Structures are given as structure tokens and as C-alpha cells.
Amino acid sequence: MFDPGKQPHIISSVCVPGCSFGGRFYSLEDTWHPDLGEPFGVMHCVQCHCEPQKSRRGKVFGKVNCKNIKQDCGHEISSSVVVVQVTVCPSAGVDDKKQTDSVLDSFEYFHEKGKEKVDDLHKSYNDRSYLSSEEVGPGESRTDFVAVLTGVTDSWLPSSNGVARARFSLTRTSMAFSITYLRMDRPSKITFLDSDGTTAFEHPINSKSSPLPSICGVWKNLAKPLIRQLQSEQLRISMTTSTSRQEEVEGKIIKHRALFAETFSSTLTSEEENSGMGGIAMLTLSDTENNLHFILILQGLIKHKDKGEKQDKEGGELVYRQHVLREIRANVTSHDPDFAEVLTDLNSRELFWLSRGQLEIAVATEDQDPQHISGFITGRKSCDTIQSVMSSGDALTPGKTGGVGSGVFYLHDNGTLDYQVQVAGLTSDFLGLTIELKPRRRNKRSVLYDLTPEYNKATGQAQGSWSRLEARHIHMLLQNELFINVATAHNQEGELRGQIKALLYNGLEAPRYELPVPLAGHFVSPPVRTGASGHAWVSVNKQCHLQYEIVVAGLSKADDLTVNAHLHGLAEIGEIDDSSTTHKRLLTGFYGSQAQGVLKDISVELLQHLDQGTAFIQVSTKTNPRGEIRGRVHVPNNCEFGTRGGMEEAEFDDLFVKDPEELKNDPHTCFFENQHHAHGSRWTPNYDKCFSCSCQKRTVICDPVICPVLTCSRTIQPEDKCCPICDERKEPKDMKAPERVDELLEGCYFEGDQKMHAPGTTWHPFVPPFGYIKCAVCTCKGSSGEVHCEKVTCPVLTCSHPIRRNPSDCCKECPEEEKTPAGLEHTDMMQADGPRHCKFGKNYYQNSDNWHPWVPLVGEMKCINCWCDVSIVAANV
Numbered sequence: 001m002f003d004p005g006k007q008p009h010i011i012s013s014v015c016v017p018g019c020s021f022g023g024r025f026y027s028l029e030d031t032w033h034p035d036l037g038e039p040f041g042v043m044h045c046v047q048c049h050c051e052p053q054k055s056r057r058g059k060v061f062g063k064v065n066c067k068n069i070k071q072d073c074g075h076e077i078s079s080s081v082v083v084v085q086v087t088v089c090p091s092a093g094v095d096d097k098k099q100t101d102s103v104l105d106s107f108e109y110f111h112e113k114g115k116e117k118v119d120d121l122h123k124s125y126n127d128r129s130y131l132s133s134e135e136v137g138p139g140e141s142r143t144d145f146v147a148v149l150t151g152v153t154d155s156w157l158p159s160s161n162g163v164a165r166a167r168f169s170l171t172r173t174s175m176a177f178s179i180t181y182l183r184m185d186r187p188s189k190i191t192f193l194d195s196d197g198t199t200a201f202e203h204p205i206n207s208k209s210s211p212l213p214s215i216c217g218v219w220k221n222l223a224k225p226l227i228r229q230l231q232s233e234q235l236r237i238s239m240t241t242s243t244s245r246q247e248e249v250e251g252k253i254i255k256h257r258a259l260f261a262e263t264f265s266s267t268l269t270s271e272e273e274n275s276g277m278g279g280i281a282m283l284t285l286s287d288t289e290n291n292l293h294f295i296l297i298l299q300g301l302i303k304h305k306d307k308g309e310k311q312d313k314e315g316g317e318l319v320y321r322q323h324v325l326r327e328i329r330a331n332v333t334s335h336d337p338d339f340a341e342v343l344t345d346l347n348s349r350e351l352f353w354l355s356r357g358q359l360e361i362a363v364a365t366e367d368q369d370p371q372h373i374s375g376f377i378t379g380r381k382s383c384d385t386i387q388s389v390m391s392s393g394d395a396l397t398p399g400k401t402g403g404v405g406s407g408v409f410y411l412h413d414n415g416t417l418d419y420q421v422q423v424a425g426l427t428s429d430f431l432g433l434t435i436e437l438k439p440r441r442r443n444k445r446s447v448l449y450d451l452t453p454e455y456n457k458a459t460g461q462a463q464g465s466w467s468r469l470e471a472r473h474i475h476m477l478l479q480n481e482l483f484i485n486v487a488t489a490h491n492q493e494g495e496l497r498g499q500i501k502a503l504l505y506n507g508l509e510a511p512r513y514e515l516p517v518p519l520a521g522h523f524v525s526p527p528v529r530t531g532a533s534g535h536a537w538v539s540v541n542k543q544c545h546l547q548y549e550i551v552v553a554g555l556s557k558a559d560d561l562t563v564n565a566h567l568h569g570l571a572e573i574g575e576i577d578d579s580s581t582t583h584k585r586l587l588t589g590f591y592g593s594q595a596q597g598v599l600k601d602i603s604v605e606l607l608q609h610l611d612q613g614t615a616f617i618q619v620s621t622k623t624n625p626r627g628e629i630r631g632r633v634h635v636p637n638n639c640e641f642g643t644r645g646g647m648e649e650a651e652f653d654d655l656f657v658k659d660p661e662e663l664k665n666d667p668h669t670c671f672f673e674n675q676h677h678a679h680g681s682r683w684t685p686n687y688d689k690c691f692s693c694s695c696q697k698r699t700v701i702c703d704p705v706i707c708p709v710l711t712c713s714r715t716i717q718p719e720d721k722c723c724p725i726c727d728e729r730k731e732p733k734d735m736k737a738p739e740r741v742d743e744l745l746e747g748c749y750f751e752g753d754q755k756m757h758a759p760g761t762t763w764h765p766f767v768p769p770f771g772y773i774k775c776a777v778c779t780c781k782g783s784s785g786e787v788h789c790e791k792v793t794c795p796v797l798t799c800s801h802p803i804r805r806n807p808s809d810c811c812k813e814c815p816e817e818e819k820t821p822a823g824l825e826h827t828d829m830m831q832a833d834g835p836r837h838c839k840f841g842k843n844y845y846q847n848s849d850n851w852h853p854w855v856p857l858v859g860e861m862k863c864i865n866c867w868c869d870v871s872i873v874a875a876n877v
Contacts, residue, residue: 019050019062026050028062044333045069142171142504144259145230147237149181149251150299151276160184160247163269163278166237167382168253169504170230173222173666176505178383179215181239182375183269184249188242192219195234200226216383218507221678223665231255251299258282258295258340263478264354264471266361268298268375276300277373281361285475290346292354296363298337301371318343319360319374320353329366346471355415355471378413379474383505385512386411386477388484390423390498393531393554396439396485397493401427402521404533404629405486405496408512415474417466420515421451421484424460425522428490433462435500436483437476445493448473448482461515478502496533498553506596508547510537517617519552519631524618530554530628536617544607544639546573546599548587552619552629573599573606573617573633587617607639670695671843671851690722698843703764748780748787757787765789775810838868 019026022034030050034043048066055061145168151160162184168177181187190203203217222230229235230253238250264283279298286293296316315329330339346354353359354377362374390405392398403425410418421433433455437446454464469477476482480501488495503512516535521528534552541547572586585606587599609615613634618627663669668679673686677695685693685702693702712726747756750765757763757780765778778789794811802812838845845851850867 017052017060017062019064021048021050021064026062026064028052028060034066142169143231143255144169145253146256146259146280146282146297147251147253148278148280148297148299149237149239149249150278151274152248152250159274159276160249161270161273161275162247162249163267164239164249164251165265165267165280166251166253167259170222170227171504173220173227175219175222175230176383176507177215177217177219178381178505179217179239180267180381181213181215181249182267184247185241185245186213187215187239189240190215190217191238191240193236193238194226195229197236200235214381214383216505216507218505220507221666221668224667226665256282256295256297258284261293261479263380263475264292264377265380266375266377268296268361268363268373270371270373272371275371277371279363279373281375281377283377285472289344290351292343292346293340294343294361295340296338298332298363298373301363301365301373302332302337315366316341316361316363318350319362320350320358325350325359351471355469355474357413357415376413379411379415380478382502384502385505386500387503387512387516387535387551388498388500389534389551389553390484390486390496391531391533391554392496393533394499395491395494395497396445397491398531399491399495400529400531401425401495402524402527402529403427403496404518404520404522404535405484405498406516406518406533406535407484407498407500408515409477409500410513411469411474411477415467415469415471417469417477419451419462419464419466421455421462422460422515422518423455423486423496424518425520426486426488426495428488428495430455430457430486430488431492432485432487434485434487435466436485438481438483445485503551503594506549508537508539508549508596508598509541510539510547510549512537512549516551517631517633519550519617519619519629521624521629523616523630523632524624524627525630528624528628530624532619532621532629534619534629534631536631536633538610538617538633538635540607540610540635540637540639543600544602544637546602546610546635547597548573548599548617549594549596550587550617550619551594553593555621572620573615602639604640607637610635611637611639668695668697670698670700672700750778750787840866840868 017028019028019030021032026032028050029052032048034046034048045068046066047069048064050062051065053061053063147166147168149162149164149166151162162181164179164181164184166177166179168175179190186205188205190205191199192201192203194200201219203215203219205215226235233252233254235253236250237253238248240246240248259282261284262282263285266281266283268279268281270277277300279296279301281294281296283292283294285291315327317324317328318326326343328341330341332339350359357376357378359377360374361377362372364370364372386409388405388407388409390407392401392403403423405421405423407419407421409420412418423430423433431452433451434445434447435449435451437448439445449466451462451464451466455462473482477500480499482500484498484500485494486496487493514537516537519534519536521530521532532552532554534550536548536550538546538548585599585602587595587597606615610633613632615633615635616630617633618630620626621628663676663678666679670677670679672693672695677683677693677700679695679697682692682694685691691702693700714727715724716727717724747758749756750763757778759780762777762779765773765776775792776789777792778787780786781788792810797812797814799814801815803815804812838847838849840851840853845868847868850865853864853866
């Protein structure tokens with residue numbers, strides 16, 4: 001990773017807190033080695049840190065603190081000159097002055113590339129579909145990391161010749177990773193190591209050999225201490241093979257500012273056996289000029305040298321078919337063997353070779369024992385899916401047609417782009433399907449590629465390959481800067497439009513390589529004229545669990561007020577026959593443009609509807625509560641007996657974590673009845689089957705089960721159930737009553753608990769993920785099917801200081817009415833299994849319970865044991 005001390009001078013705004021040191025500006029929490037200039041250079045054994053401070057008025061500012069880290073230096077730092085070769089024409093050389101400046105320019109470029117540039121773009125057309133970083137909600141923000149994995153040279157095993165490149169994206173507490181590897185067999189195990197070198201997470205790898213040398217995965221529910229170690233670059237990743245020639249490659253996970261701008265990449269390997277050498281190059285094109293910026297991260301190429309040995313140089317070349325096109329020399333050190341450069345003014349041939357994956361970047365040392373690594377430059381590889389949702393709300397002239405378009409794309413190393421596109425619900429005849437740039441002026445569309453000849457009007461689909469992508473087009477595609485447009489007879493500039501962008505890998509088994517289910521207002525019954533649309537990937541796994549991923553576009557903030565509260569709507573699944581809503585199930589609430597998850601408890605009937613293609617997925621909003629967009633789902637499955645609960649849980653489950661150690665480390669889990677429960681999970685407690693408990697961020701909420709009102713004359717109470725049921729044996733054959741109230745032909749269907757309620761019944765509404773809302777009561781009005789909910793009226797209190805006994809209670813009470821602990825009712829229980837005897841932190845414990853305390857910023861203190869002894873918390877070390 002580059003030394004921050006080498007960064008160029010960046011002019012900082014007065015409003016931005018940070019530190020000025022040596023004529024350079026550093027952000028808060030930045031660390032660097034001070035550069036004292038000639039003849040001293042960079043002081044690698046001194047580290048400076050920009051520490052955040054607060055003034056008396058609360059204003060944040062930075063303070064520079066430098067310390068001697070000589071004990072960590074170990075030995076004399078050796079330097080080398082790296083020759084970087086890129087194969088093009090010899091005439092395109094750069095002098096030394098340009099080389100020095102280009103290193104600084106490259107850093108400034110990668111830093112400034114993320115900022116919005118002011119240009120002459122006219123804002124008269126609709127550019128809402130172009131998603132900027134400022135429009136991404138806090139829930140969708142992410143941090144990217146990278147790692148170079150090479151052979152472990154200090155192991156007793158021979159060092160591997162393999163090299164792997166891993167890219168990581170941290171979103172909240174989940175980290176998705178994409179790994180590509182060369183010159184090694186398929187790994188059998190991937191291990192993440194913490195700062196102590198112990199295993200923090202192990203990713204299982206499918207034993208079936210994959211035709212592609214890549215691995216995709218997700219590490220979910222990272223504990224806060226591990227996230228802090230990740231942010232401070234203390235985590236490492238290791239991959240091992242289980243073949244006869246056992247190999248291991250390992251590397252450090254680091255943050256790098258170049259990741260967000262990277263559109264081309266290269267993995268550099270060595271021909272030498274057991275070399276333990278390798279590297280990666282992150283490359284990107286300038287936005288306006290044909291300049292190729294790149295940053296090299298090298299590992300094992302430069303060996304540590306003893307004091308007094310001759311200093312060496314290293315350099316690189318850009319090569320085409322073994323012909324050197326450009327050559328760069330640079331001084332690097334074994335302590336910091338990375339550097340940045342710019343290849344300026346690439347000509348048309350160089351850009352063509354770049355787009356075809358035919359340029360090779362090579363790095364070599366210049367010493368008595370020269371080392372050499374090289375690799376071809378291709379478009380950035382990732383497990384993410386390049387896709388697009390086309391909506392009328394995102395058209396250049398926004399509309400509300402109820403139509404939809406969706407597409408899936410795949411970029412090959414040779415620059416060929418495969419595409420699958422489908423369109424439905426057009427209001428007039430189809431005219432054209434094109435891939436375009438963002439227009440600079442109204443009605444001045446810039447078409448890059450015409451897919452119209454491949455479009456089949458009968459099926460509404462287009463499938464084919466675009467084999468002439470230029471390097472600039474690949475760059476724009478991987479920067480989410482291209483759009484796909486559908487033109488019709490009544491909307492010749494475009495009825496549907498969508499941004500082509502990467503969808504982060506999520507670990508679900510839903511087959512993204514297939515066309516997703518299109519979701520449109522056109523498919524709602526009756527059809528809805530909306531500017532929104534979407535698509536969904538749906539699959540049923542071996543355990544008969546439904547895995548789904550939904551992406552929406554075109555939801556208007558002005559039309560749907562729920563968007564302002566970050567809740568776009570509700571996604572649900574059901575059968576197409578609207579005469580019965582028995583099998584309708586809530587999937588999730590929408591808090592952004594994507595929703596995903598796993599639905600486990602599925603009825604046999606709903607699985608049969610999925611198998612027969614008579615099921616649907618729809619997204620409902622406040623504007624259209626009965627469905628704004630919908631799509632028909634056909635998922636063949638062999639689940640004639642329903643969900644197989646006895647089998648192993650799904651490998652990727654967003655709701656439940658089966659590993660007890662992961663549950664213990666997750667700060668959001670709940671400890672109840674001597675068991676850890678994941679955040680968002682629900683269960684029936686052992687102390688009473690007539691209660692339902694849920695975990696909401698370390699808080700257990702237990703509510704009584706509200707039994708339905710039965711219409712039969714005779715009932716029985718099964719031992720294993722909470723609510724009574726009709727006794728069929730006592731009922732006349734011609735008066736057979738339904739066993740479940742949700743099968744009644746008359747009544748009200750409530751979305752929250754997804755049940756039918758008999759006419760005249762009242763209940764507390766259940767709203768996921770909050771549980772039962774005790775401050776409201778809902779009533780089923782007659783046989784009209786209308787649900788009426790109103791706020792609970794609290795009694796008038798005579799005391800001057802009323803209290804709320806529990807956070808979940810709706811009404812306050814007078815202190816005089818407070819009961820003794822032995823008299824607590826079930827409805828008062830939040831975090832206790834019975835009467836609350838001891839409170840420690842935010843948790844309650846019964847008499848004789850014992851536990852390890854959890855300390856913020858430290859975690860669970862396993863060397864300390866606490867127990868509850870007659871309302872007194874005692875501890876033993």
C-alpha cells in the first residue's frame with residue numbers, strides 16, 4: 001500500500017477538519033511517515049497520526065502526533081528500482097520530470113475522481129436515474145478493501161507459485177468478497193485471521209470444481225472488534241489447497257483509495273517455481289483524456305537486505321506480444337514496494353489492445369539476481385452482477401406507463417459484453433433498444449450500441465453479444481455510467497430507461513445469470529399506471545426455503561410519501577388467484593432500492609403454486625397498498641411435503657446464524673433461556689407456549705399469542721398448542737367448521753400477521769420487525785373485509801408522577817399500583833425468563849444464572865464469571 005507521506009498537496013476546505021504537516025493536508029485518523037526531503041527522505045521508522053481533538057466549543061480539529069517505531073522496523077530498509085513495462089510504441093516515452101509529476105498526479109486523480117465535477121450538463125432532462133454517491137442512503141454505503149495473496153515464504157511447506165487477488169466490500173456488518181487466483185489449484189479452504197493470528201472466520205468452498213478460477217462469498221455479522229481490526233488493516237486472509245501438492249497463499253487486507261475508481265486490473269505472477277512473488281495492478285482511464293492511471297501493489301518481489309548491501313532499482317514495462325511499448329523506472333523499498341504511475345496519451349492501437357485484454361504489464365528488479373512478474377490487463381473482475389432495471393419514471397421525459405424492462409450483462413476478458421434483455425407493458429409499438437451515454441443536452445441522445453436487430457417482438461426479449469467495446473466503453477460500463485433505453489412510437493426518445501450498474505454479490509443461491517422476474521404495474525390486477533418497475537431473482541433450495549432478491553427503480557419521492565421515511569413499501573408473495581389470499585406471505589419491507597432474504601416457513605400450497613407458475617411477487621406502497629408492481633413467478637421444485645425443517649439450514653441465511661460463537665460475538669444478539677438468539681429471529685419460549693418472543697437488538701420482546709375467535713359450538717385444547725381448536729368429532733358432517741380462522745371465507749386479512757380474522761374480532765396489530773403494537777387495537781368490520789385500527793385510550797390517572805412500568809407498555813400507571821417482583825405478569829416480561837432478580841447492564845437474570853460480562857469496545861470477558869445471587873450480582877475472576 002502506498003505511503004500516505006508521498007501524497008500530493010491537497011487544498012483543504014476551511015470546513016474540513018484535519019492536519020497540516022510538511023506542506024501537506026491529512027484527514028482525521030490518517031497515518032503517514034514524514035518526508036524530510038533531501039538528503040534524508042522518508043523516515044520509515046517514524047509514524048505520524050492525525051488525531052481528532054475537540055475544542056471547548058465542541059469543534060473538531062486535528063492534532064499531529066508522531067512517534068518512533070524503530071522497534072517495528074526490524075532491520076535496514078532496502079530500496080530497489082522497479083522497471084514497469086507496458087507494451088506499445090517506443091516513441092511514447094516519458095522524461096524523468098514527467099515521471100515524478102505523474103506519481104503525484106495519479107494520487108490526486110484517484111482522490112479527486114470521486115468528487116462531482118462541474119460541467120456544462122443541462123439539467124432540463126430527467127437525470128434522476130444517474131445515481132451519485134450523495135443519493136445512496138446510509139444503509140447502502142460501503143467500504144472497499146483489497147488483498148494480494150502470495151506464497152508464504154516462512155512456512156515449512158514449499159512456497160507457492162500461486163497469486164490471488166481479493167476484493168472486499170463491507171456493508172453494515174456483512175462483507176462480500178470476490179477472489180480470483182492464478183497458477184494454483186482450486187482452494188479447499190479460505191480463512192480470515194485476526195490480529196492475533198487466530199481464525200476469525202472460515203468460508204466453506206464447494207467441493208465441485210468450478211470452471212472459473214474465482215471464489216465468491218459473504219462473511220456475515222462481523223463483530224465490532226473485528227470491524228475495527230478490518231478498518232485498521234489488522235486482518236489477514238489465507239487460502240490453502242488440499243491436493244497432493246499442498247499450497248498456501250496469504251495476504252493482508254488493506255483499504256485503498258484507488259478501489260472506487262478501478263475499472264481495469266491485472267494479477268502479476270512469476271514463472272519461477274515456489275517463488276512466493278506476485279502483485280496486482282489497479283488501473284483506470286482519465287475521464288477526459290486517454291491517460292491510463294495505475295497503482296501497483298507488490299509482494300515478495302523485493303527482498304529485505306542487510307545493512308551495507310548495494311541498493312537496487314526496479315521498473316516496469318507495458319508489453320504487447322513480447323514487444324515493449326513503454327518502460328518506467330521507479331525507486332521503491334522493501335518496506336513499501338508499491339507505486340503509482342500514469343501512461344499518458346495512449347494511441348488508438350494501445351486502447352484497442354487494452355480493450356481486448358492483450359496488453360501485458362511486467363515488473364522486474366535490476367540487480368544481480370533480477371526478479372520478474374507479469375500479467376495481462378483486463379476489465380475489473382468481480383462476483384457482482386451487472387444489471388439494469390428500466391422504468392418509465394427514469395425515462396428522459398418521466399412518465400407513468402406501468403411498463404418494465406430488465407437486463408443482465410456479462411463482460412468477458414476479451415472485451416465482449418453478453419446481454420439478456422426483456423421488455424413488457426409498452427403503451428405503443430416498439431421502435432428501438434439501445435445502450436447509451438448520459439446525454440449532455442435534452443433530446444441529444446448519444447447511442448453507443450443498437451440492440452434493436454436482436455429484439456424479438458413476440459417474446460419481448462433480446463439476447464446477444466456486443467463484441468466491439470472500446471476501452472473507454474469498458475471503463476464507463478464498470479463506473480456505472482452507461483444506460484439502456486427503450487423507444488416506442490409514442491415516446492420516440494424513450495419510454496423506459498435504466499442505469500446499467502453492478503449489483504453487489506450477496507451470497508444467496510438465486511441464479512443471477514438467468515433473466516429475473518420482471519415486476520411492473522402492467523401485471524397488477526387491475527393494471528396500475530406507475531413510473532416504478534423492478535425485477536426479482538427467486539429460487540427454492542434443497543431445504544425448500546425460498547431465496548429472493550428484488551431490485552426496484554423509478555419510485556417517485558413526490559408520489560410516494562413513504563419514501564421520505566426511507567420505507568418504499570412492502571414486498572410479498574402469493575398466489576395469482578385473487579379470490580383467496582390464504583397463501584399470501586410478507587417477504588420484507590423496502591428501505592432502499594433492494595430487498596433480499598430467505599423465507600423458510602412456506603406452506604405446501606404456496607410451494608405448489610411456485611412449481612406451477614401460479615404465484616406472484618409484488619411490491620405495495622402507500623400510494624398503491626394493493627400492489628404497485630407485480631410479476632409472475634415460476635420456480636420448479638420438488639417440495640411436495642413442504643419445508644424440510646429437519647434438514648440442515650440454508651448455507652446463506654440473512655435472518656439466523658447457526659454458529660453459537662458468531663452469535664455470542666454479535667452485539668445485536670439476545671441471551672434468553674440459556675440460549676443466544678439472532679437479531680430479528682422469533683421463537684416460542686419454554687416457560688409458556690402461549691407467548692411469542694422476538695430479538696430486537698439485544699432486547700427480547702415477549703407478547704401473548706392472541707387466539708382467534710372460533711365459530712364452532714364445541715372446542716378442544718390440544719396439549720401441544722396454545723389456542724383451542726374446533727372439535728370436528730362433535731360437529732355434524734354438514735356443519736363442519738374450518739380448523740383455522742384464516743381459511744374462513746368471510747373476514748379480514750391483515751398484512752402484519754398475515755392471517756384472516758373473523759368478523760367482529762379485535763387484536764393488537766403485529767408489525768414486523770417491531771412485534772405486537774400494544775398501543776393500537778384493530779377490529780374486523782363485519783364481512784366487508786375492512787380492518788379498522790385505532791390507538792388505545794389510556795385511563796385518566798390521578799397521581800402526579802405516573803410511570804411506564806415497561807418500555808413496551810402503552811399506558812402509564814401510578815407508582816402506588818406497582819406490584820412486587822413475584823407478582824409480575826407475563827406481559828411485563830422483556831428480557832427475563834421469570835421474575836426479574838438481577839440486572840446487569842441492559843440485561844436481566846434470574847436467581848442462580850451465570851454469564852460472562854460483555855464490555856463495550858472489548859467484547860465478552862471470558863475470564864470473568866458473573867452470577868445472580870438473590871438480587872445481588874457477584875463476579876469471580
